[in-house]
Amino acid sequence: MTKDELKKIVAYEAVDKFVKSGQKIGLGTGSTAIWAIRRVAEHLKSGKLKNILAVTTSLETEIEAERLGIPLRSLNSNDINGHVDVAIDGADEVSSCLSLVKGGGAALFMEKLVAYNADKFVVVVDESKLVPSIGTGFPVPVEVVPVARAVVARRLKSMRADFTIRVGTGKCGPVITDNGNIIFDVLFKTPVDGPDMERLINSIPGVYENGFFSLVRPIVLVAKSDGAIEHLSD
Numbered sequence: 473m474t475k476d477e478l479k480k481i482v483a484y485e486a487v488d489k490f491v492k493s494g495q496k497i498g499l500g501t502g503s504t505a506i507w508a509i510r511r512v513a514e515h516l517k518s519g520k521l522k523n524i525l526a527v528t529t530s531l532e533t534e535i536e537a538e539r540l541g542i543p544l545r546s547l548n549s550n551d552i553n554g555h556v557d558v559a560i561d562g563a564d565e566v567s568s569c570l571s572l573v574k575g576g577g578a579a580l581f582m583e584k585l586v587a588y589n590a591d592k593f594v595v596v597v598d599e600s601k602l603v604p605s606i607g608t609g610f611p612v613p614v615e616v617v618p619v620a621r622a623v624v625a626r627r628l629k630s631m632r633a634d635f636t637i638r639v640g641t642g643k644c645g646p647v648i649t650d651n652g653n654i655i656f657d658v659l660f661k662t663p664v665d666g667p668d669m670e671r672l673i674n675s676i677p678g679v680y681e682n683g684f685f686s687l688v689r690p691i692v693l694v695a696k697s698d699g700a701i702e703h704l705s706d
């Protein structure tokens with residue numbers, strides 16, 4: 473199967489197995505999560521799912537969910553009140569102990585806010601995202617308030633981490649996130665402990681959020697190249 477077909481089947485499985493009528497759900501961001509959004513819309517249209525309220529994790533997801541007619545709420549609305557039943561999202565890397573790297577689409581802040589406040593966090597990936605350890609492969613996105621650029625750069629250098637400021641297409645200069653910040657893509661010289669590094673980076677003044685998702689226990693659905701789907705959790 474092609475990579476796109478794998479993204480679609482794993483996202484469909486997440487919706488079909490984990491989303492129930494009447495639930496509040498978190499909709500992730502990216503080329504895999506978008507298939508989950510489309511599946512929710514399909515089930516709402518057919519009547520298979522009813523009374524769903526969704527919280528989106530990026531402007532991109534919001535626009536797609538609006539286009540498909542999925543009822544949306546903010547995380548602060550009275551009927552969501554800072555909590556969803558299930559969140560479905562993609563990931564850039566999944567380690568053997570189910571620590572994640574996310575934020576390839578620069579939506580890490582809202583993705584984490586929703587995932588860490590979900591009863592179930594379901595991650596949908598194809599098997600190319602599985603790695604033994606994190607920190608040295610996919611660069612870990614760190615969202616930084618622009619005024620703190622030099623401060624955060626100094627602190628990361630003192631941790632012997634290499635980084636680049638993410639540059640976009642269709643605009644000169646840095647990618648600006650949905651929150652008006654910039655992204656440092658950070659690589660470490662050796663693999664890191666996800667929970668420790670997640671806390672440490674967020675302790676740097678000027679860091680808005682980082683792309684380690686290690687302080688949450690996800691259910692990871694992995695699409696294998698033959699189309700089989702494996703469920704990983706601890």
Ligand SMILES: O=C(CO)[C@H](O)[C@H](O)COP(=O)(O)O
Pocket residue numbers: 500501502503504505561562563564573574575576577578579580583
């Ligand atoms: O974290 C994300 C966006 O900020 C995405 O979930 C992650 O980058 C995976 O995306 P894709 O499914 O397109 O590979």
